[in-house]
Amino acid sequence: MSGVQAAAGKKRPRVIVVGAGFGGIRAAQALGKMPVDVTVIDRRNHHTFQPLLYQVALAVLSPGDIAQPIRQILRHHSNIEVTMDEVVRFDLDAKRVYLKSDAVMVYDYLVIATGSTHSYFGHDDWADKAPGLKTVEDATEIRRRVLLAFELAERQMLEVGSHPPLNFVVIGGGPTGVELAGAISDISRLYMTKDFRHIDPSEANVLILEGSPHILGAYPPDLQKKAIEQLTKLNVRTRTGKHVTEIGEGYVMLGEERIESVCTLWAAGVQASPLGKMLGFPVDRKGSVLVDQYLNPPGHPEVFICGDLAHVEQDGKQVPGVAQPAMQMGTYAAKRIGQLVAGRDQGQKGFRYFDKGDMATIGRKAAVARIAWPFKANWSGFMAWIVWLVVHVFFLIGFRNRFSVFRQWTYTYIGKQEGVRLIVGSHDLPGRWRTRLPPQRRPSFRPIALRS
Amino acid sequence: MSGVQAAAGKKRPRVIVVGAGFGGIRAAQALGKMPVDVTVIDRRNHHTFQPLLYQVALAVLSPGDIAQPIRQILRHHSNIEVTMDEVVRFDLDAKRVYLKSDAVMVYDYLVIATGSTHSYFGHDDWADKAPGLKTVEDATEIRRRVLLAFELAERQMLEVGSHPPLNFVVIGGGPTGVELAGAISDISRLYMTKDFRHIDPSEANVLILEGSPHILGAYPPDLQKKAIEQLTKLNVRTRTGKHVTEIGEGYVMLGEERIESVCTLWAAGVQASPLGKMLGFPVDRKGSVLVDQYLNPPGHPEVFICGDLAHVEQDGKQVPGVAQPAMQMGTYAAKRIGQLVAGRDQGQKGFRYFDKGDMATIGRKAAVARIAWPFKANWSGFMAWIVWLVVHVFFLIGFRNRFSVFRQWTYTYIGKQEGVRLIVGSHDLPGRWRTRLPPQRRPSFRPIALRS
Numbered sequence: 001m002s003g004v005q006a007a008a009g010k011k012r013p014r015v016i017v018v019g020a021g022f023g024g025i026r027a028a029q030a031l032g033k034m035p036v037d038v039t040v041i042d043r044r045n046h047h048t049f050q051p052l053l054y055q056v057a058l059a060v061l062s063p064g065d066i067a068q069p070i071r072q073i074l075r076h077h078s079n080i081e082v083t084m085d086e087v088v089r090f091d092l093d094a095k096r097v098y099l100k101s102d103a104v105m106v107y108d109y110l111v112i113a114t115g116s117t118h119s120y121f122g123h124d125d126w127a128d129k130a131p132g133l134k135t136v137e138d139a140t141e142i143r144r145r146v147l148l149a150f151e152l153a154e155r156q157m158l159e160v161g162s163h164p165p166l167n168f169v170v171i172g173g174g175p176t177g178v179e180l181a182g183a184i185s186d187i188s189r190l191y192m193t194k195d196f197r198h199i200d201p202s203e204a205n206v207l208i209l210e211g212s213p214h215i216l217g218a219y220p221p222d223l224q225k226k227a228i229e230q231l232t233k234l235n236v237r238t239r240t241g242k243h244v245t246e247i248g249e250g251y252v253m254l255g256e257e258r259i260e261s262v263c264t265l266w267a268a269g270v271q272a273s274p275l276g277k278m279l280g281f282p283v284d285r286k287g288s289v290l291v292d293q294y295l296n297p298p299g300h301p302e303v304f305i306c307g308d309l310a311h312v313e314q315d316g317k318q319v320p321g322v323a324q325p326a327m328q329m330g331t332y333a334a335k336r337i338g339q340l341v342a343g344r345d346q347g348q349k350g351f352r353y354f355d356k357g358d359m360a361t362i363g364r365k366a367a368v369a370r371i372a373w374p375f376k377a378n379w380s381g382f383m384a385w386i387v388w389l390v391v392h393v394f395f396l397i398g399f400r401n402r403f404s405v406f407r408q409w410t411y412t413y414i415g416k417q418e419g420v421r422l423i424v425g426s427h428d429l430p431g432r433w434r435t436r437l438p439p440q441r442r443p444s445f446r447p448i449a450l451r452s
Numbered sequence: 453m454s455g456v457q458a459a460a461g462k463k464r465p466r467v468i469v470v471g472a473g474f475g476g477i478r479a480a481q482a483l484g485k486m487p488v489d490v491t492v493i494d495r496r497n498h499h500t501f502q503p504l505l506y507q508v509a510l511a512v513l514s515p516g517d518i519a520q521p522i523r524q525i526l527r528h529h530s531n532i533e534v535t536m537d538e539v540v541r542f543d544l545d546a547k548r549v550y551l552k553s554d555a556v557m558v559y560d561y562l563v564i565a566t567g568s569t570h571s572y573f574g575h576d577d578w579a580d581k582a583p584g585l586k587t588v589e590d591a592t593e594i595r596r597r598v599l600l601a602f603e604l605a606e607r608q609m610l611e612v613g614s615h616p617p618l619n620f621v622v623i624g625g626g627p628t629g630v631e632l633a634g635a636i637s638d639i640s641r642l643y644m645t646k647d648f649r650h651i652d653p654s655e656a657n658v659l660i661l662e663g664s665p666h667i668l669g670a671y672p673p674d675l676q677k678k679a680i681e682q683l684t685k686l687n688v689r690t691r692t693g694k695h696v697t698e699i700g701e702g703y704v705m706l707g708e709e710r711i712e713s714v715c716t717l718w719a720a721g722v723q724a725s726p727l728g729k730m731l732g733f734p735v736d737r738k739g740s741v742l743v744d745q746y747l748n749p750p751g752h753p754e755v756f757i758c759g760d761l762a763h764v765e766q767d768g769k770q771v772p773g774v775a776q777p778a779m780q781m782g783t784y785a786a787k788r789i790g791q792l793v794a795g796r797d798q799g800q801k802g803f804r805y806f807d808k809g810d811m812a813t814i815g816r817k818a819a820v821a822r823i824a825w826p827f828k829a830n831w832s833g834f835m836a837w838i839v840w841l842v843v844h845v846f847f848l849i850g851f852r853n854r855f856s857v858f859r860q861w862t863y864t865y866i867g868k869q870e871g872v873r874l875i876v877g878s879h880d881l882p883g884r885w886r887t888r889l890p891p892q893r894r895p896s897f898r899p900i901a902l903r904s
Binding site (some may be wrong): 064159197449 | 496497511513514515519520521523524527528530532533534535536537553554555557588589592603606607610634646647648649756828843859873874875876877
């Protein structure tokens with residue numbers, strides 16, 4: 001405790017922030033300037049800039065470009081401590097948080113912002129067959145699978161002289177699905193063609209399967225149409241209105257129809273972090289906690305729920321589970337805690353989401369953008385893509401990351417230079433791709449002629 | 453086959469290169485300019501610049517900075533194909549290579565350069581407790597363990613108010629051990645002190661255990677002495693002349709003496725890739741194949757063994773298992789194959805290692821360098837470190853990597869900026885560090901006071 005506080009003879013209120021995503025980091029940064037002591041708890045040591053994760057997955061960026069240690073982000077706030085741990089239970093009445101390490105912490109104010117994770121709609125066995133994209137590890141795994149699909153096809157050409165069609169299936173037509181699909185098309189057509197001798201990576205087919213009637217459901221119809229046009233140019237097909245019924249090794253079932261797939265990715269469903277249900281308050285279908293205008297659950301003005309974990313209604317619509325609202329909620333929660341600490345909490349304004357718009361890229365040099373601020377417009381194509389670039393570099397945390405991403409994009413988009421196509425982790429090739437011919441049929445051959 | 457060859461009516465000889473380390477890549481690059489068809493086989497999709505791996509392990513560089521896809525390195529040689537596979541057996545009489553994928557390949561010339569791996573001297577169970585440093589995955593694992601050691605100490609302070617001493621033990625006092633130890637000292641003293649509130653990372657102790665009488669055994673005695681001086685300045689202690697007898701969770705036994713260790717790393721022994729013994733020729737103690745002056749094993753002038761897998765004697769001494777000789781052997785093997793293909797193989801010179809010297813860094817801004825070319829000198833300290841920087845940036849493959857490493861070093865060494873301290877992979881904290889107190893003794897406390 002500093003001398004000033006000791007002289008004041010008053011203990012500073014303790015705020016615990018659980019989760020260091022967009023909501024938690026913004027809350028912590030704002031609390032760092034207030035007369036409170038803050039503990040940030042996260043399972044990971046880093047904050048992840050999720051909107052660019054798909055670029056790590058498709059080997060444009062490195063994990064270090066878009067993730068940064070939480071301690072590093074908050075190091076200059078001397079009233080903040082960070083601990084790498086996991087919450088296993090809350091006792092809101094006793095104002096206690098129970099951690100996986102057996103430690104118990106007491107708080108005066110609590111901010112919960114643990115976000116969301118994939119939902120496989122009850123088919124948890126699909127997780128292995130179609131990985132989703134929420135963490136740096138997920139991105140590395142997706143990269144591994146996409147790159148291995150090409151490696152295996154090349155090897156099969158050497159081994160048996162043919163390979164299954166390079167069908168990539170992305171399940172889910174929201175922004176993440178569209179961005180993944182566009183990026184797969186890009187790397188296969190632009191960057192990988194010179195690398196292989198026996199296969200033609202540009203023959204890759206990418207297919208988006210969306211269960212609802214439209215891709216990019218949150219966007220206005222004219223942008224949906226533009227998105228489909230731009231995807232078609234990239235040789236990405238979309239199929240909507242039918243739900244996937246099964247995912248297996250090398251295929252996806254759409255009702256009775258079997259779609260061959262060398263690599264299946266999941267971008268369909270999300271569910272709130274399980275901590276939401278654990279709190280015991282009413283939750284919505286996705287497990288997000290229904291909070292009031294101050295982001296408090298019923299009866300707990302000292303508890304704030306932010307980001308994807310919070311279900312906030314505004315003008316009859318739910319505030320979407322994306323980065324912008326999460327950041328605004330984090331900042332709001334911190335401000336509100338400041339008011340409560342100062343005893344100025346009567347008659348203050350509730351949270352209001354200030355909608356600046358939405359954006360999704362479609363491969364390189366195209367995007368759709370619903371701009372809501374500083375003017376209203378629906379843009380698509382190259383200009384929307386430029387806006388996307390500028391906004392994303394601007395919002396990245398840390399100068400080093402901004403510079404690094406900017407440099408990498410310059411290489412990739414202007415210089416057509418390769419990205420970071422490393423396969424890290426298991427290099428073991430899945431058994432299903434090892435064409436086990438009976439011994440007498442095994443080809444014993446000189447490597448086949450190189451493509452000229 | 454190209455028109456010219458078809459007209460000549462002659463099939464081009466097939467060269468198979470196994471392993472894409474320094475030896476294999478150099479051989480392939482030289483063969484890429486010759487009238488042969490080349491197949492490069494490697495288990496991984498990337499070439500790793502091993503001399504800088506310790507900087508990935510200690511979070512200065514990203515994996516993408518020092519590793520590059522093999523296909524990308526060799527893409528401009530249209531006579532080279534790359535396949536990601538693993539050799540399981542050779543049949544040198546039938547000139548065949550059997551692969552894990554069940555494919556069989558026939559060659560005219562064979563270059564084997566599969567390098568070396570860690571040796572735990574028969575204690576394979578030590579591998580989990582003290583990871584070594586040969587691959588990008590190893591580097592990520594070491595980074596995870598070093599960073600987690602600090603995270604756990606901080607958490608233990610929150611939980612029980614004390615933590616075990618931050619002892620890091622590096623087993624092996626060769627260049628890798630010295631570089632790892634110096635880098636651990638660096639990050640703990642320079643970059644991590646502002647990140648923690650309850651522990652002081654600069655209190656970290658680093659200890660090098662070397663079984664032989666001297667660290668850096670391959671260097672002249674005056675450089676060994678300088679190295680110890682420079683290590684002492686970094687608070688790195690060295691103990692020599694005693695062998696480790698046991699490695700356990702949280703400790704290392706040196707005979708009867710128990711040394712506590714929050715993180716133990718292995719840099720002691722190497723052994724040649726198991727393919728060496730599989731060939732059936734005489735091998736040395738480490739499993740490297742005894743080759744003649746043309747790098748051929750007995751009776752097989754069409755088979756070349758390069759790099760760590762080859763035991764080459766020159767002037768009564770063994771050529772060391774480091775990058776320079778491996779590269780020179782690769783280039784020599786390719787040149788020799790060119791001579792054999794052209795029928796100009798009589799009376800040609802055998803391989804001779806051209807020794808330019810050796811270098812090892814000792815933390816930031818110090819190194820030892822035994823310079824053998826273009827002049828002879830033993831340097832230590834800052835100037836040696838500058839030489840080390842220049843040489844390593846120069847030898848990195850690819851402009852992008854060179855630029856990226858240069859930029860990162862500028863940040864790190866001049867700007868004192870943080871590196872890439874991400875923990876990727878399992879964030880689960882090892883059980884041994886979870887202080888399991890009986891329930892009645894569990895502390896239920898407000899987080900302890902922050903350090904002012």
